[in-house]
Amino acid sequence: MKIIAQTLVAGLALTVLAGTASAQVIGKSEDQIRWRQSAYHVKAWSMGRIKANVEGTYNKDQVIQAANVIQAIANSGMGALYQPGTGSGKGWKETRAKAELFTDKEGVGKVAMAFNKEANEMAKVAATGDAAAVKAQFGKLGEACKGCHEKFRKDE
C-alpha cells in the first residue's frame, strides 16, 4: 500500500472543492454523509485501540491492525464524499461539517496533508512494534486529527 500522500491529498482537496471527473462519484447526499460519518467512527475505534495499547498491555498485532485501518481510510480519497450539497443534511445524524470545509481549499489541503502524513507514519511505526515510538506517533496523529476538527467541524 505505497501511496504518495501529497498526490492523494491534492486529490482530496480538489475533490472536496470542485469534484473530479477522473473517478466515479457514488451515493446520494445522505449516503455520502453516512459513509463519511462511518469512516470517522472506524478511525475513532482504531485510535481508541491504539490508545488502550499504549496505556495498557501492549499488543503489537492489534496496534498494526488499527494503524492499517487508519492508513487505508486516510488514503481512500474520502474527499469524494464531500460533494456539493453535502454541507448540510443527515447521514446517521446531522453532518457537523462547517461551510468552510467546502470553500477553504488551502486550509483543507493543509490539514488533510498533515493527517495523511501522520497516518502513513503511524502504520510504519506500528509495524516496528516499538511501543514508545507508537505512543509518540499516536500523539502526533491525534494532533493532526484535531487540526481538522478545530477548523472544519462544528461542536456537538
Add this chain to the structure above:
Amino acid sequence: MKIIAQTLVAGLALTVLAGTASAQVIGKSEDQIRWRQSAYHVKAWSMGRIKANVEGTYNKDQVIQAANVIQAIANSGMGALYQPGTGSGKGWKETRAKAELFTDKEGVGKVAMAFNKEANEMAKVAATGDAAAVKAQFGKLGEACKGCHEKFRKDE
C-alpha cells in the same frame, strides 16, 4: 500489510465466541455495535466504488483505494466488537446480528475465513489494474459478504 488470514480468522472466531485476553477490548456495548455498523458501511461504500468502476469508466487508483480499505477492515480483528452482551442493542440503529453469530463457532469461522481470503485477493488484483480480473474478484468478494449476511444477519 502481510497478514496470515487463517490466524486472524481464528482470532475473530475466538474473540466473537469467547473473548481473548491477548488484546485490549474497548468500548461499551453500544460503542461496539456502532463501530461495527460503521465498519460495514465503510465496506459497503468501498464495494459500491469498485462496482461503479467495473460497470463504468475504470479508475485504477480509486479501485486500489477501495480494495485497501476493505482489506484493512477485513484484517482488523473486528471480531473484538462482538463481545458478549452485544447481540442486542442499538449503535447507529438496532443490531442485526443473529444469536447464532455468538454461538456457531465453526460457521462463523468459515464465513469469516472466506471473506478474509477474498478481501486479501481483491487488494492484490486491484493493484494489477486489470479491470476484468477485478470484476471477477468483485463477484467472489460479494459472494463472501453474502455468505455471512445470509447466515448471521437478520433482515431489515
